[in-house]
Amino acid sequence: MATASLDTAPYPAGPARHAPALPVPGLDADPRPSLVGVTRSGLAERLVAIGVPAREARMRTAQLWHWIYHRGIRDFAEMTNVGRAVRHALADAYTLARPEVVAEQVSRDGTRKWLIRMPPVADDRGGRPAEIECVYIPESDRGTLCVSSQVGCTLTCSFCHTGTQRLVRNLSAAEIAAQVVVARDRLGDWPGGTRPTDGLVPAAGERAVTNVVFMGMGEPLYNLDAVADAVDTMSDGEGLALSRRRITVSTSGVVPEFEPLGTRAAAMLAISLHAVRDELRDELVPLNRKYPIAALLDACRMYPGVSNARRITFEYVMLKGVNDQDADARELVRLLKGIPAKINLIPFNPWPGTVYECSSWERIERFSEIVFRAGYASPVRTPRGRDILAACGQLKSETEKLSARARMLAEGAAVV
Ligand code: SAH
């Protein structure tokens, strides 16, 4: 694993870190699947698959759950209350391996970004691993983990770096939940764990990861089943134990999936609004052509469980000369009337090749004042981890979908 120091060149560092040799399945890859990230029902199925009687599976699942998600252990041998025979059977068939952290960067402000490599899945033709990014943002009273739900994104929001990377694939529920496990490993955030000494991490005794936001790579509502299962795993009180009120799913506005998200996952909702007129939002968030602002806001009003205690967050990226005028701020406030809402103004985070600039601080302050006077508190989100391209919308991995030609080459077929 490469660890970049505070002052290294902008991320990504160079091809060597991002050009892994193609793994040869069964040769250099461990053929045993990992149980890390797997749901409760998935664990029960895997136990039955290795011969644990169905009547025992429930009790054994509870034991595994505790060791994997409460204690964070990495070796079946440590499961002291599980009989030796079952431990051996488990170790023969499965591992407790985590997805590999191939790079870690620590920002001056304590933000950490991990490049995480997911092993290839069966339908990854060409057998290439997929890389995603995951960001940890410590604050005085909380630690927020920003997780990815897809490798790349099918949407093409014009101000977002991830939007320039085509969708490679959805992450599975296990791959999403495993990001929390990896973060807790890296932060020494298991009982008896040791905190890293570089960067600002909460002291031992407090939990390092208290909140999760689906604001990494991908559109979570285009991968709802996996996201909902991962939220179940993260929020289970006998394991990772993150309250659903501290898990926020951010969407560019996939309206038909709001109700299913609220009903199945009861997660908090954040909307990437960014514009108050359809004409401009069509340009910034092209999905708006399908689900325009009025439909989006109607769906917010209907979001299951929405109330003053469970507000919807509206994200608004500040783009110089594009969406940052006083009239925009006034219209924003008018549009949100009657919706239990929080507003997050996000200073635009630049990335190589973008045509946008961040609004000036005076402009952002003026905008935020109008919003503040309408009753919304402290709305500007301080950019975090900008020096390591870990801030909102700067995430992108080198994993590209293979072209048909590259796939055939990887599969050893003749290409003419
Ligand atoms: N696809 C989802 C979640 C990931 S994007 C969504 O769009 O909501 C997370 C947040 O970062 C979104 O609000 C997105 O609009 C914002 N964002 C994207 N690019 C950005 C950039 N360059 N600077 C600031 N915020 C950005």
Ligand code: SF4
């Ligand atoms: Fe995808 Fe969200 Fe980026 Fe839009 S802002 S391209 S939906 S990740």
